[in-house]
Amino acid sequence: MGERTILLADDHPVVRAGYRKLIEQQPGFCVAAEADTASAAYLAYRRSPTDIVIVDLSMPGSSGLEAIRRIRAFDHKARILVFTMHDGLSYALKAFEAGAAGYVTKSSPPEALISAMSVIAQGGKSVSDDIARQIAAERLSGRSSPINGLAPREVEILQLIASGMTTDEIADALSLSQKTIQNYHSGIKAKLDIRTDANLVWVAIAAGLIEMKSATPVAEVDASSS
Amino acid sequence: MGERTILLADDHPVVRAGYRKLIEQQPGFCVAAEADTASAAYLAYRRSPTDIVIVDLSMPGSSGLEAIRRIRAFDHKARILVFTMHDGLSYALKAFEAGAAGYVTKSSPPEALISAMSVIAQGGKSVSDDIARQIAAERLSGRSSPINGLAPREVEILQLIASGMTTDEIADALSLSQKTIQNYHSGIKAKLDIRTDANLVWVAIAAGLIEMKSATPVAEVDASSS
DNA sequence: GCCAAAATCGGGAGATTCTCCCAGCCAACC
């Protein structure tokens, strides 16, 4: 058989150059295209599908997860390998939900990427050791995340609380009474054995309920007010 | 004159390979050493100083900032260029405080890294465009961060609140009455025009008061047991 | 050195919120 073609999606040109170099040293693989955004990756794949797509999760615009979903929606047999800095288990799980076939963290040795590529090219699934360790830890400890003991509604409300919304705003958004939100608020803290709202934010972050963004969510500079 | 020697410090081997390739394509520069941790970078520099040190901020163990400080403590004339993913202004300011001579984000075009290297090699300072834009925006809007209107003590208490500590714990830690902490708590929220504690966390993150850690705070499993 | 301003620390009191308990409703599951 011929060489496996690869689409590289990462927003850092220098990093892409590193991947390319590493991959092309490997016999049997060849980088066919590059993309620096999620939508560019999708369009590139749509134009000419490759055997493997390697994507970073954090890219400008819509995230890498979105790229995975769109590519998989276009071609359900697309083989997508996530190669990212995020070593949190929640990111990996989201990636697999979105349709990824592999997940390798950038802190892994280069060989991990190569071997994952081989596995994926043959139709398998692959995760890097650090993620595998977390999954094992989760299984052994019997719980994936502290929020697993929460009811769906509680998770939803936790997310809104952690995002910074007030009780009134949440009640309004969900068309519930403020009293109900308050009760949930207390109940969530009790279930998680947490005493401060700040810790709710940290739990939500750890559970992957909240997207981390470096932009200030508050402090609207609003220099361009209407 | 001869080539400028460079020490590359980044914890991702693949990424380092990209840097190396990019840099060595450039006449006048040559990668003399690599390091994958902050302390390894320090030791490498100490063993044989290079003209320029390129460091990532996020590395395992002590952070890149620590590497900068230690290298500068050893050699106050060391020229250090931060090349990192973090595009937050607060990170850049911290890097310069630690003694960096340049700050380029990984989302910059490769040319930005090269030109920054040239500037720094000649004893100058350099920041990438996106950071420069943020600095300009800060100057124009008259404030760098919403927390700038806060008194030192308020910033300190905000940090503790955002880290998840309860009123009692903070009062105890600072040897103050709970009442005082409560008053500060209210005052900080009023000054920042914030109504929920969750948003205090986001402000603290945006202001660089809190270190972001993606590691799951739960589920540590002793895998090394027999 | 001196005055003004700001920061630091804490009390008081009323309004608000939190917490815990409870109950009705519904859906799922033996």
Next chain:
DNA sequence: GGTTGGCTGGGAGAATCTCCCGATTTTGGC
């Protein structure tokens, strides 16, 4: 058809928040 669990809210006392105030210390300028 009974039980369990999630969803929605009320009630009431405890706790907290908020806003006001004053005392003291620190800071900054002249």
